[in-house]
Amino acid sequence: MKKSTRSFVFHFFTISIGFVMLYPILWTLASSLKPESEVFKNAASLIPNALEWGNYVQGWKGFGGITFGSFFLNSGLVTLLVVIGTLFSSSLVAFGFARLDFKFKRVLFICLLGTIMLPTQVTLIPQYVLFHNLGWVNTYNPLTLPAFFGGSAFFIFLMIQFIKGIPRELDEAAVIDGCSTFGIFYRIILPLMKPTLATVAIFSFYWTWDDFMGPLIYLNDPNLFTVSLGLRLFSDPSSVTEWGPLFAMSIVSLLPVFIIFLFFQKYLVEGISTTGLK
Structure with missing residues (x-):
């Protein structure tokens, strides 16, 4: 097979697979611009007969005086706090496991790895009971x-592998210069962890922004709802589902995800590819 033929076959299958993966998003975008009666009339079509921009206007108005912008701000606040907290706690714990020697270190590390394999549903009820007793429900x-x-066991493990690739000679040189243990972490290790920190921040952003189960369980006040719960308000099995505004706000809710990926893709690839390399 000639080189040009192989190249054509490769690009044909790559584009085809890419289109299949993007089709649900393209269909949602097309449906957000269709009138309500046309959404499922010709469901496979990606070209609306008439552009219905009113779906975005109606969807942004929200419900009961609460605009979809409020849901956006709520999700942004929760996501920002989770990203900051994850970076802070996970990096500290990872530094401790990678660089410090302490009692029961091996046992605690095994427990850490065990939590990665523990399904979220197992701890759901005990966590709810704990937070309910603390009076944290609906906050x-x-x-x-x-x-x-607590951080995240997956992120901690990711950072541990990266820190182990940093030469210990840098720590020893810092100690000679009078640097404390925390100083080594803050002045030496943390600046070198930028690729991994960027990767953790991006994944933490994605998982928190898309989270539906957590807000569904703990939030009851519509004023506190996140984007995921705001989208659920458009769907009412007992009456009529507003498909046009639902698809419109689904597209709007995807914009931060696309923007983050577009501008920070190189850091995501760099952080994953360099983790664990020595």
Whole structure:
């Protein structure tokens, strides 16, 4: 097979697979511009017969005087706090496991790895009971505060592998210069962890922004709802679902995800590719 033929076959299948993966998003975008009666009349079509921009206007108005912009701000606040808390706690714990020697270190590390394999549903009820007794239900505390004190086992493991690739000679040189343990972390390790920190920040942003289960369980006040719960308000199985505004706001809610990926893609690839390399 000639080189040009192989190149054509490769690009044909790549573009085809890419189109299949993007089709649901393209369909949602097309449906957000269709009148209500046309959404499922010709469902496979990606070209609206008439552009219905009113879906975006109606969707942004929200419900009961609460605009969709409020849901956006709520999601932004929760996501920002979770990202900051995850970066702070996960990097500290990872530094401790990678650089410090302490009692039961191996046992605690095994427990850390075990939590990665533990399904979220197993701890759901005990966590709810705990937060209910603390009076945190219907607040952002259950969604944000655990990130500052527990971090994420997956992110901690990712950072540990990166820190192990940093030469210990840098730590020894810092100690000779009079640097404390925390000084080594803050002045030496943390600046070198920028690729991994960027990767953790991006993944933490994605997972928090898209989270539906957490806000659904802990939030009851519509004024506190995040984007995921705001989208659910458009769907009412007992009456009529507003498909046009629902698809319109779904597209709007995807914009931060696309923007983050567009501008920080190189940091995401760099952080993953360099983790664990020595």
